[in-house]
Amino acid sequence: MTDQPYVAIAAQYASEDEAVADFDRLHAHYKERGHHAAFDAAVVVRDTEGKVSIPKRDDGGKHHGGRKGLAIGLAGGLVVALFPAVALGGALLAGGAGGAGIGALAGHISKKSSAEDLKAISETLHAGSSGIVVVVDPSEADEIERLLTNATGITKKQIAVDEEKLENEVQDAAD
Secondary structure, three states: OOEEEEEEEEEEEOOHHHHHHHHHHHHHHHHHOOOHHHOEEEEEEEOOOOOEEEEEEEEOHHHHOOOHHHHOOHHHHHHHHHOOHHHHOOOOOOOOOOHHHHHHHHHHHHHHOOHHHHHHHHHHOOOOEEEEEEEEOHHHHHHHHHHOOOOOEEEEEEEEEEHHHHHHHHHHHHO
16 A cells, blocks of 8 residues: 555635635636546635634545545545544535544544644634635646635645555445
């Protein structure tokens, strides 16, 4: 089992509307290219007290046979790894991998990523702001960053995923 590299991109926005506009731009970009399966992103809103909600997400690969890591919703797992309380609120659970599966995703990402990188990503998503978390193939990271035109700040970090192990962990959690 070998690690597959990905890039996690966190973008901060002054408003949820600006984050949703860039999210929709990313979604359209992938759909136009016929690569919706490679799209894995979530809009994240942090209120002034730090409470996190996910008003919009898409893990296109989950249903369309993309790469395994993207296919099981790495962006959602990353959000839970950054903000564990979000899973308790059920923001990711509807239409997602389910509570145990999301927990397995978050745990895998936390184990495979440096604490410093996760901290840098979470600090991009300041309390009282909105953001987007996107997980992409490294070859697409620069192009995706250019599409985040409304962002006031962007952090990119490499993450590694053992796709076979992660798939087994999510399946075991679901059983």
